Amino acid sequence: MNSVEYYSPTSLKEALNLLAAYGEEASILNGGTDLIVRMREGQSKPKVIVDIKKIDELHKIEIEDNYVFIGACVHLNDLGKHQYIIEKYPFLAKAALSIGSNQVRNRATCIGNICNASPLADTATPLLSLNADVHIYSENGLRTVPLNQFFVFVRKTILKQDEIVTGISFEDDDSILGVFYKMSRRKEVDLSTVCSTVIKSNKGYFVSYGAVAPTPVRLYKTESFLNENTLSQETIKEACMIASQEVSPISDIRATEKYRREIVEVTLQNSLLEWL
Amino acid sequence: MKKTINFILNGEPVEHAVDTNKTLLKMLREDFDLTGTKEGCGAGECGACTVIMDGKAVNSCLVLAVESEGKDILTIEGLTVNGELDPLQTSFVENAALQCGYCTPGMIMTAKAMLNENPNPSLDEIKEGISGNLCRCTGYKKIIEAIHSVAEQNNS
Numbered sequence: 020m021n022s023v024e025y026y027s028p029t030s031l032k033e034a035l036n037l038l039a040a041y042g043e044e045a046s047i048l049n050g051g052t053d054l055i056v057r058m059r060e061g062q063s064k065p066k067v068i069v070d071i072k073k074i075d076e077l078h079k080i081e082i083e084d085n086y087v088f089i090g091a092c093v094h095l096n097d098l099g100k101h102q103y104i105i106e107k108y109p110f111l112a113k114a115a116l117s118i119g120s121n122q123v124r125n126r127a128t129c130i131g132n133i134c135n136a137s138p139l140a141d142t143a144t145p146l147l148s149l150n151a152d153v154h155i156y157s158e159n160g161l162r163t164v165p166l167n168q169f170f171v172f173v174r175k176t177i178l179k180q181d182e183i184v185t186g187i188s189f190e191d192d193d194s195i196l197g198v199f200y201k202m203s204r205r206k207e208v209d210l211s212t213v214c215s216t217v218i219k220s221n222k223g224y225f226v227s228y229g230a231v232a233p234t235p236v237r238l239y240k241t242e243s244f245l246n247e248n249t250l251s252q253e254t255i256k257e258a259c260m261i262a263s264q265e266v267s268p269i270s271d272i273r274a275t276e277k278y279r280r281e282i283v284e285v286t287l288q289n290s291l292l293e294w295l
Numbered sequence: 296m297k298k299t300i301n302f303i304l305n306g307e308p309v310e311h312a313v314d315t316n317k318t319l320l321k322m323l324r325e326d327f328d329l330t331g332t333k334e335g336c337g338a339g340e341c342g343a344c345t346v347i348m349d350g351k352a353v354n355s356c357l358v359l360a361v362e363s364e365g366k367d368i369l370t371i372e373g374l375t376v377n378g379e380l381d382p383l384q385t386s387f388v389e390n391a392a393l394q395c396g397y398c399t400p401g402m403i404m405t406a407k408a409m410l411n412e413n414p415n416p417s418l419d420e421i422k423e424g425i426s427g428n429l430c431r432c433t434g435y436k437k438i439i440e441a442i443h444s445v446a447e448q449n450n451s
């Protein structure tokens with residue numbers, strides 16, 4: 020690993036100042052389960068590390084005013100074992116607990132998972148289907164961006180060098196039912212071959228997939244078809260066809276393109292069958 | 296570049312100037328000679344480097360040493376107090392739950408953190424609990440039995 024300067028600011032302001040001062044040379048350190056591996060492998064060579072874990076306000080999960088807010092430093096285990104999340108958003112809890120091992124989840128964070136913008140980020144699909152907003156803090160104040168506009172490409176987001184994600188929020192809606200699927204080669208400690216979250220609520224269907232495009236994606240065509248038709252064996256079949264064409268997977272070491280399209284059909288079918 | 300940090304290591308407060316680019320794993324092994332903690336993959340996949348940080352099992356290869364500031368770190372060496380083995384260590388010996396032994400410290404630290412949280416895990420909970428620890432020798436059966444027997448002692 021290259022030599023680094025390490026800072027652990029205790030306020031957002033201080034963290035922003037550091038990011039502004041060091042620009043491209045600085046990396047934010049959160050759970051570290053991704054960054055430290057990348058540094059070890061020479062894929063990341065930050066000169067300055069800004070550890071944001073000492074900023075208290077980033078550690079909270081808040082349920083307030085009909086919104087659920089997940090702070091940037093909330094660990095995957097804390098999210099996945101949070102009583103309210105387990106009861107009302109079990110698919111999100113399941114997604115959080117599907118990542119890495121217990122040891123990894125004690126360090127890794129949901130926001131880190133999102134900010135890394137891996138195409139197969141496991142917590143991205145539940146949050147996309149929940150229409151979550153990303154809270155971004157910078158010198159100009161706070162802005163929120165819908166998660167579906169946050170991802171740009173593989174490992175690329177709209178986040179600028181001098182910005183910090185403080186958390187992610189979504190509307191607390193009693194009518195939401197959701198199903199999360201993760202298909203992987205091993206049961207534990209593996210990356211998704213395909214992952215998905217399908218939500219049904221008073222507002223309609225929300226379908227998101229991971230590992231089938233350069234970023235986690237919403238399947239809007241599939242959603243409109245589902246919203247315009249009543250659920251039946253036939254419409255489920257048709258929705259699955261549409262979904263398998265709407266995604267744009269590639270072949271890689273985990274699976275072929277064809278297999279991924281098939282898995283999209285199977286997982287969507289299984290998800291929708293829950294509500295038939 | 297070095298930074299001085301203060302933390303608790305196996306019950307003792309320490310002050311130590313550490314390279315800012317060193318992982319907790321490397322610091323334990325190289326600076327403190329605590330070589331019980333092993334490096335397998337160095338990337339969060341095998342669990343050989345597991346230590347307990349503020350009561351939670353973590354992969355020490357995925358933590359920078361400087362992040363230990365203010366933390367309470369427990370390694371396999373810290374389990375033995377005044378020459379007295381921890382019940383988990385005794386149980387691993389009695390159940391022959393190791394062959395080459397490379398995974399053992401990580402396994403035991405993972406099990407320790409698990410039993411602290413849940414003193415009576417079921418066999419399935421034990422299996423899930425150690426799923427972040429690879430063993431290339433034993434086939435896991437004896438490891439699971441060794442942990443289970445400690446859980447049963449807790450029960451009685």
Ligand code: FES
Binds near residue numbers: 334356
């Ligand atoms: S050496 Fe840390 S998980 Fe393998």
Ligand code: FES
Binds near residue numbers: 392393394398430433
């Ligand atoms: S005893 Fe050899 S790796 Fe587990």
